[in-house]
Amino acid sequence: MSSNNVKRSSDAVTAGGHGDISLLPELEAFRDPKSKAARASYDDADIYRDEKSFNEHTLAPMFTTSRAYFVFVIALGIVIANGFAWFVAQTFLGMGQTNMHEPLFWGAYIATFVFWVGMSHSGTIVSSILRLSQANWRRPILRAAEAMTAFSLLVAGMFPLVHVGRLWRVYYMFPLPNQRELWPNFKSPLMWDMMAIGIYLTGSMTFLFIGLLPDLAVARDKAIRENNWRRHYLSFLSLGWRGSHREWSVYNKASMFLAVAILCIAPSVHTIVSWDFAMTMTPGWHTTIFGPYFVVGAIYSGIAAVITLMISLRWIFKLDDVIRTLHIDCLAKLLIVIAIIWTYFYFCEFNVVWYSQKPEEWGIWEWQAERFGSFLWIMVGGSVLSIFLMSWRKIRTNMVAMFFITLLVNVGMFIERYLIVVPILSHRDSAYMWTDYVPSVTELSIIVGSFAYFVLLYALFLKLFPIVTMADVKEGVIVSGDVKLGRHAVRMQVKE
Amino acid sequence: MDRRSFLKFGALAASSGVMGACGQATQKVIPFVIPPEDGANPVDGYHYATTCRECEAGCGVVVRTVNGRAKKIEGNSVHPISNGRACVKAQAAVQRVYHSERLTDPMVNKNGKFEKISWNDAIGMLVEKLKIANGKTFFLNNGANDALAGVVDSIFGEKGGNFIASNHDFGHESLIAGGSSLFDFPKIQLADMSNADFTILLGADMNESGVSPVYQAYTFGQSRRGRPSKRGRFVYCGSRLSPTAASADKWLPVPPGQLGLLALSIAQVVVDTVIQRELAPSVGRDTLMGWRQALNSFTPEKTYKKIEVKADYIRRMAAPFVDEAPALMVAGDGVVGFTNGTSSTEAIEFVNMLSAEIGREKTKLSQAKTLQSNPTLKAALQANFGLAPEKQSFRRLKILTDGMVGNEYKVGIISHTNPVFDTPKSLKFKEALANVPFKVSFSCFMDETTVECNLVLPDNHWLESWSAQLPNFRPGVPILNLVQPTVVPFLNTKQAGDVLLEAAAKAGIAVPAKNLESFIGTVIEKNRAYLKDVPTALDTKESWNHMLQSGGWWPNYNIGGQAETPKPASLSAVSKNLIIEDPSFDGDDSYQFYLHPYKTAHMGRGNGANQAWMHEAPDPVTTLMWQFWIEVNPVMASTIGVVEGDIVKVASPYGSITGPVFPFAGLRPDVIAVPVGYGHTKYGELANNVGSNAMNLLGITIDKTSGALAFRSQKVSITKDKGSVMMMRNAHPRGEYKGEIFQL
Amino acid sequence: MKSFNYKKHNDYKWAMTVDLDRCDGCGACVVACQAENNIPSLGVEQTQEGRNMLWLRIERYIEGSYPDVKVRFLPMMCQHCDTAPCESVCPVYATYQNNEGLNVQVYNRCVGTRFCGNNCPYSVRYFNWYDPDFEGKEKNQLNPDVSLREKGIMEKCTFCMQRIRRGKDNAADEGREVHDGDIKPACVQTCPTGALEFGNINDHHSRVSKLAHSGRAISLFEEKGTHPSVKYLKGGTADVF
Structure with a gap:
């Protein structure tokens, strides 16, 4: 296995973007073994580790499990069981267990749904953008981001089920052939939504799975070698991957194709989610800006979540040398751009309403x-503050600071979703029916349970599948290396 | 499964999914979403005409029954009072029939615990007690003029220490007395507003305290938009902006007790104008000059201080009473709640009569072809189906209470009334009742009074009963209402009239008939000659059926058709009555606010409090549900330092109540308005412990002329109390000022 | 023998007028509606949650402050819009427009996404948060023509669909079209002031048609383009004199 990597290094080598002479002092320093450690925390790829130890190192989170992990999983299980119990109670007793009431028919559930759909956006979008743009620093983070997409979509998909009044009739929403020849109403944004999320979930799951294949094979080999119980599912799921040239070329084609497809689907998904709101005639929802605004918001919260997750993984599994400061720094730069766009959209939305002063809006x-x-201050203030703070490289490379900043961003984004749903529905056209709303214990428990569910899925994933995109990282190692140009050694990259 | 077969299955699944989705369109799309038109025909059931007994207005209703159960109550479209309409109480009456807390069996009170007994034992016990009492029995009803009252009157009468009284709506005595001094007819004068172009509603709340909510609302609607190209205008005068005031075009917050003065002030302007313009009313110039003399001290300028309505505005309001436009004044609770209630009502009716007498087109406003057109019939019906008005005043209830304290009665019979709850606490009815050795209650529900009784005899609901009833007011035509059972009693209940007749017969008292049904039949048979519009050629059975079918008897009539204006008994002699004394209030200077207890349409005097529908339908003005409240003016609320929902304490010399405050802009700052009917303690799950009973605050202040309780003569104080509660309001507090979004 | 094909499209278009000048806010219609349509009472706890189940409610608005204060009533029920916003958003066709202009709710089809309620500018759709509680003797009162709704279902005013069908059936049995005034929803029938009128607006001689085409008629939220079947007749003059 993995012997192909070596072969590929002998392919034609062309000079990459690092040929600039001004880089020379840096490269000197780079070659100096003393400064290696200093750079190691920032640099892009680990080229000083041999493949085997790299495999061992990156598979360690998967194959070694501490006691704390079990405690953590059990704790999550309790939180989820609590949420599930409330959900069962709600199903049997009725939706009255929530605090929703006329005319506030959607509440915290839908807000959380939108939040999770938003979270799902970063993963695949980031991953496919980075794949397509061939940003080299992307390599280690792809898996973590893609898994986040898949799991947050799973969690998001749960919420419509939690939300509907008659769970036992929910199959009416599927286009199942039936005797009465009744089809769902495709005029309804909810149907579009269901379709979009279904496609997105399928797409991103496939994307995740295809990307996993080579790494599954590595893990499989290790599992078989160590006679680990994981070998059963790993050998099934790795689909007999041997690392042949043909497999790699199909793999590359497939992941490229999926990256493009996902990039098209993802914005449409969140646009459609926004249309759940924007297509209605409810003042405050009925606005053209909602499509891009939601997409940007989704990417915003998603990238922030990826950063939070990366930092956590890095900290928990000591993956400092795989997930490096560089990655966080680059992601943070991306986050600044998105945050500025989001804030701009928010300003646009506000400005139009403020200037026109249309009473209902x-x-x-x-x-x-x-x-x-x-809430408004936390959301807007948090966004502006994070843009401000992240402008400093010092803060961008400070893991603790970034952890809290990205957390703040996501708290803000959760609030944003809540503020899209709740104040608008509690302030409808008919002033007599204005209302106030605070989520009930049922709702809060289920929502907290959903967060725990997400973390649990992720935690289980960590133990069942390789979390670091090993193949990609190795590819990065293989395709870049020091090449002597005259007197100087220059970092070169192979164009794929 | 190997990879190849997995892929094969995958491909198969995908292609079949695609094929399925691209399948041929079926011929018939969504066949059953639209229900088949010829499918199950909705059950129509049977409809019976009867008379609503939720209040004493006597609206004809039609009850729809399916499978022996009453389902829905509607107005009887041929009935002159209801005109096919029904009010909220009638609509909710079915809920009382099938109420889960209805009394199912006769019960006897054994040391505070009620035990079920058989009807035989119960009637036996009643017979025994009646024998022992040998007179010295009192009977108390809810003010109904019905066959039961007639039967009781004839069984017990006023002989041998027996006493009959009724606990009816406060203030109606004054409405009767005030009207009858002019019209010589002991019924409430209820104006037909249908033709009025301009109406001044003086504290007349149509829905809540109105004598007949349906009739008044109907004529209101007719006046407003029922006539082509004419729109009736309304001005409401009173301390509180009631729903009726809200429907009027203008609300004048007149101080409590000054509405009669307002009427006299208008009368002064009217008389003055008539004399100035040299119009020639039928009363003659001398009388006119006499009135002018008498009204001299009521010029708008002189009364301004008391009624707080500008002289200019009074003049404008008076103008329609002289001009061509038919104008009208209607008296209501806001007038009769004070010690000058009767004289105020007189003043109001005087203006009406004066306006009708000025020689312009007769507007048939107070039309009434009354029962008096046939004295024999009137006497017969009045005697058999009801009590004389003088037996119904509050003063008489006071006499009864004093009598009970003096141990004058051995047996008490209480029928469908709850004086322990809905009379002022200071009357001490409950304590007095304890002095009566044996008390029987005919009731459908356990309530505060029934709990005090020794024997509880569950009565049929009126949907299961026989009765005949005379409306408590005078509509345009004479009306005899019939109440017939529309459903078979589904509990072990018996009708009060039948039980009393049976017991009295067994106790050796002379009874007029074997049961209530035959009693009604006999009376009607005797007077059939007078009931002209029932075809007399038919045999008894057929004419009886005819009456049952239409729900009673009344002459064929259309509004304004046959009606004639009643002759004023003594219009020319009225001038001596044109004095309105100042209202006197109970409570010294430490009590700064006027208490304004008012009935809501839903709760009534408290009857509605055990009905979920009544709690659930929001109060029209506050939109509160399931809740009690105390209304104060917002300015006053901020002076006291309370906001909506804060608990306040309202105190009078007789007691105090607490409740959440509801600041309401439609209330005079010197008035505190409290709905009555809340604060039950033994009236079932829904009613108990909801709010406080405003009756705890009232003292016994009586209008001396009519003997009515002046129920708005109490002065109270208000202080902030501990805590606050969430107000269960239907309207959002922020949204209620945003009506302009509708651009109406 | 049914000579009249009353199913023919556009024979009937049911409409209601609400005369705001007549309405005195008595609330008889509210209770009549509850009695006719088996609408459960929700009780204190539910009311505290802010829930209510008033297919017909009387909205109350206050204008001004003491002493020039005006309180106005606005009966609000399902407006049976011709272009109803609630219909298009339902993912399962549980609500649709029938060929008599009624906006119909199919209880059995509803899954309870509550999207329709969000999209209704009049906020007249109500949701069964719990199973209705008709216990014991109260069952006797239930109207057999109207189905009970289980938890998780949206419901709203139907213009008393059952009465419309009965009226049409009766007319069909007599081989005639429905006369003006044959069919009255519970609220219209009970309204003491006569503020509510109901009828076929396609019949130009019907009262409702005349009122709806009078100068006083307006639709609520006309700018939303919902084309309601309920027309409101505007109030009177600004002042008495």
Whole structure:
């Protein structure tokens, strides 16, 4: 296995972008073994480790399990079981267990649904953008990001089920052939939504799976070698991957194709989620900006979540040398761009309403400011503050700071989703029916349970599948190396 | 499974999915979403005409029954009072029939615990007690003029220490007395507003305290938009902006007790104008000059201080009473709740009569072809189906209470009334009742009074009963209402009239008939000659059926058709009555606020409190549900330092109540308005412990002329109390000022 | 013998007018609606949650402050819009427009996404948060023509569909079209002031048609383009004199 890597290094070598002479002092330093450690925390790829130890190192989170892990999983299980119990109670007793009431028919569930769909956006989008643009630093983080997409979509997909009044009739929403020849109503944004999320889930799951294949094979080999119980499913799932040239070329084609497809699907998915709101005639929702605004918001929260997750993984599994400061720094730069775009969209949305002062729409903003003022400050203030803070490289490369900044961003984004659903529905056209809403214990338990569910899925994934994109990292190692140009050794890259 | 077969299956699944999705369109799409038109025909059931007994207005209703169960109550479209309409109480009456807390069996009170007994034992016990009492029995009803009252009157009468009283709506005595001094007819004068172009509603809340909510609302609607190209205008005067005031075009917050003065002030302007313009009313110039003399001290300028309505505005309001436009004044609770209630009502009716007498087109406003057109019939019906008005005043209830304290009664019979709850606490009815050795209650529900009784005899609901009833007011035509059973009693209940007749017969008292049904039949048979519009050629059975079918008897009539204006008994002699004394209030200077207890359409005097529908339908003005409240003016609320939902304590010399405050802009700052009917303690799960009973605050202040309780004469104080509660309001507090979004 | 094909499209278009000048907010219609349509009472706890189940509610608005204060009533029920926003968003066709202009709710089809309720500008759709509680003797009162709704279902005013069908059936049995006034929803039938009228707006001689085409008629939220079947007749003059 993996012997192909060596072969590929002998392919034609062309000079990469690093041929600039101004880089020379840096490269000197780079070659100096003393400064290696200093650079190691920032640099892009580990070229000083042999393949075997690299495999062992990156598969360690998968094959070694501490006691703390079990405690953690059990704790998560309890939180999930609590949420599930409330969910069962809600199903049997009725939706009255929530605090929703007329005319606030959607509440915290839908807000959380939108949040999770948003979370799902970063993973695959980031991964496919980076794949397509061949950003070299992307390599170690792909898997973690893609897994996040898949799991947050799974969690998000749960929420419509939690939300509907008659769970036992939910199959009416599927286009199942039936005697009465009744089809779902494809005029309804909810149907589009279901379709879009279904496609996105399928796509991103496939994307995740295809990307996993070579690494599964590595893990399989290790599992078989060590007679680990994981060999059963690993040998099934790795589909007999041998690392032949043909397999690699199909693999490359497939992942390229999927990257393109996902890149097209992902914005459409969140646009459609936004249309759940924007297609209605509810003031505050009925606005053209919602499509791009949601997409940007989704990517915003998603990237922040990827960063939070990376830092956590890095910290928990001591993967400092795989997930490096470089990655966080690059992601943070991306985050700044997205944050600026998001803030701009938010400003646009506000500005139009503020200037026109249309009573039913401006009323909602006043209502928000009055009743959700502190929330608004956390959201907008958090966004502006994070843009401001992340402008410093010092902060971008400070893991602790980034952890809290990205957490703040996601808290803000959760609030944003809540503020899209709740104040607008509690301030409908008919002033008599205005209302106030605070989520009930049932709702909060299920929502907290959903977070635990996400973390649990991720934790299980960590133990069942390789979390670091080993093949990609190795590819990066193989295709870049020091090449002597005259007196100087220069970092070269192979164009794929 | 190997990889190849997995892929094969995958491909198969995918292609079949695609094929399925691309399949041929079927011929018939969505066949059953639209229900088949010829499918199950909705059950129509049977419809019976009867009379609503939720209040004493006597609306004809039609009850729809399916499978022996009453399903829905609608107005009887041929009935002159209801005109096919029904009010909220009638609509909710079915819920009382099938109420889970209805009394199922006769019960006897053994040391505070009620035990079920058989009807035989119960009637035996009643017979025995009646024998022992040998007179010295009192009977108390809810003010109904029905066959039961007639039967009781004829069984017990006023002989041998027996006493009959009724606990009916406060203030109606004054409405009767005030009207009858002018019209010589002991019924409430209820104006038909259908033709009025301009109406001044003086504290007349149509829905809540109105004598007949349906009739008044119907004529209101007719006046407003029922006539081509004419729109009736309404001005409401009173301390609180009630739903009726809200429907009027203008609300004038007149101080409590000054509405009669307002009427006299208008009368002054009217008389003055008539004399100035040299119009020639039938009363003659001398009388006019006499009135002018009498009204001299009521010019708008002089009364301004008391009624707080600008002289200019009074003049404008008076103008329609002189001009061509038919104008009307209607008296209501806001007038009769004070010690000058009767004289105020007189003043109001005087303006009406004066306006009708000025020689312009007769507007048939107070039309009434009354029962008096046939004295024999009137006497017969009045005697058999009801009590004389003088037996129904509050003063008489007071006499009864004093009598009970003096141990004058051995047996008490209480029928469908709850004086322990809905009379002022200071009357001490409950304590007095304890002095009566044996008390029987005919009731459908356990309530505060029934709990005090020794024997509880569950009565049929009126949907299961026989009765005949006379409306408590005078509509345009004479009406005899019939109440017939529309469903068979589904509990072990018996009708109060039948039980009383049976027991009295067994106790050796002379009874007029064997049961209520035959009693009604006999009375009607005797007077059939007078009931002209029932075809007399038919045999008894057929004419009886005819009456049952239409729900009673009344002459064929259309509004304004046959009606004639009643002759004023003594219009020319009225001038001596044109004095309105100042209202006197109970409570010294430490009590700064006027208490304004008012009935809501839903709760009534408290009957509605055990009905979920009544709690669930939001109160029209506050939109509160399932809740009690105390209304204060917002300015006053901020003076006291309370916001909506804060608990306040309202105190009078007689007691105090607490409740959440509801600041309401439609209330005079010197008035505190409290809905009655809340604060039950033994009226079932839904009613108990909801709010406080405003009756705890009232003292006994009586209008001396009519003997009515002046229920708005109490002065109270208000202080902030501990805590606050969530107000269960249907309207959002922020949204209720945003009506302009509708651009109406 | 049914000579009249009353199923023919556009024979009937049911409409209601609400005369705001007549409405005195008495609430008889509210209870009549509850009695006719088997609408459960939700009780104190549910009311505290802010829930209510008033297919017909009387909205109350306050204008001004003491003493120039005006309280207005606005009966609000399903407006049976011709272009109903609730219909297009339902993913399962549980609500649709029938050929008589009624906006119909199919209880059995509803899965309870509550999207329709969000898209209704009038907020007249209600949701069964719990199973209705008709216990014991109260069952006797239930109207056999109207189905009970289980938890998780949206419901709303139907213009008393069952009465419309009965009226049409009766007319069909007599071989005639439905006359004006034959069919009255519970609220219209009970309204003491006569503020509510109901009828076939396609019949130009019907009362409702005349009122709806009078100068006073307006639709609520006309700018939303929902084309409601309920027309409101505007109030009177600004002041008495």
